[in-house]
Amino acid sequence: MPNNFKLAPSILSADFSNLQSALTICEKGGADWIHVDVMDNQFVPNLTIGPPVIKSLRPKTNKFIDVHMMVIEPEKLVEPFARAGADLITFHIEATNKPKEIIDLIKSTGKQVGISIKPSTPLSELELFYDQIDLVLVMSVEPGFGGQGYIPETTERIRSIKQRLTEECLQDQVLIEVDGGIKLHNAKIVLDAGADILVAGSEVFNAKDPIQIIKKFYKLAE
Numbered sequence: 476m477p478n479n480f481k482l483a484p485s486i487l488s489a490d491f492s493n494l495q496s497a498l499t500i501c502e503k504g505g506a507d508w509i510h511v512d513v514m515d516n517q518f519v520p521n522l523t524i525g526p527p528v529i530k531s532l533r534p535k536t537n538k539f540i541d542v543h544m545m546v547i548e549p550e551k552l553v554e555p556f557a558r559a560g561a562d563l564i565t566f567h568i569e570a571t572n573k574p575k576e577i578i579d580l581i582k583s584t585g586k587q588v589g590i591s592i593k594p595s596t597p598l599s600e601l602e603l604f605y606d607q608i609d610l611v612l613v614m615s616v617e618p619g620f621g622g623q624g625y626i627p628e629t630t631e632r633i634r635s636i637k638q639r640l641t642e643e644c645l646q647d648q649v650l651i652e653v654d655g656g657i658k659l660h661n662a663k664i665v666l667d668a669g670a671d672i673l674v675a676g677s678e679v680f681n682a683k684d685p686i687q688i689i690k691k692f693y694k695l696a697e
């Protein structure tokens with residue numbers, strides 16, 4: 476179990492006509508992070524949120540805003556998201572052939588840096604960057620939509636990443652965040668494998684009582 480677990484509810488499954496209510500749910504439930512899924516209809520077949528939405532959310536919450544960019548040419552959006560008030564900016568390793576430049580660009584804005592990896596991308600793609608980033612976002616579904624099932628092979632991938640980070644003495648420096656199909660019933664397995672942060676979209680926002688669900692995630696991680 477991580478000693479500093481955090482839940483990042485994904486507002487992708489919230490009511491987009493009332494994002495204030497999603498923030499209130501996160502506040503009342505005690506979630507630490509807000510996960511924002513940015514999709515460009517090119518890297519993934521869906522179109523969602525851009526910097527203006529982050530800009531509107533920023534003054535309404537002190538929560539850590541975790542921006543997950545599922546976009547091609549991520550370098551073009553780094554500064555707009557940084558200016559809008561993101562705390563952590565994550566890009567996909569599959570979306571660029573210049574990851575080092577994007578890492579440096581994100582750092583130059585003063586924000587934290589994450590790299591995300593799709594379920595079928597070899598973990599070796601991450602190897603060169605572990606010592607330069609704050610977080611690895613491990614996708615446990617194909618990115619693009621909420622409400623999909625957790626891919627069981629992810630558990631072993633989380634273990635491998637944790638092992639590599641530990642070998643490099645980076646386990647306290649680089650967080651592992653897991654995204655896709657996270658439910659109360661599988662959260663413990665994912666945490667035991669080495670996750671520090673869990674993203675949960677449909678489990679939280681499709682629930683009758685989302686606040687209680689958030690609280691239950693934290694109880695489970697105690």
Ligand code: DX5
Nearest residue numbers: 485618619621622656676677
């Ligand atoms: C999928 C997104 C996820 C999504 C998770 O591409 O990155 O963050 O919102 O939703 P659930 O928890 O419903 O799988």
Ligand code: ZN
Nearest residue numbers: 512543654674
């Ligand atoms: Zn996401």
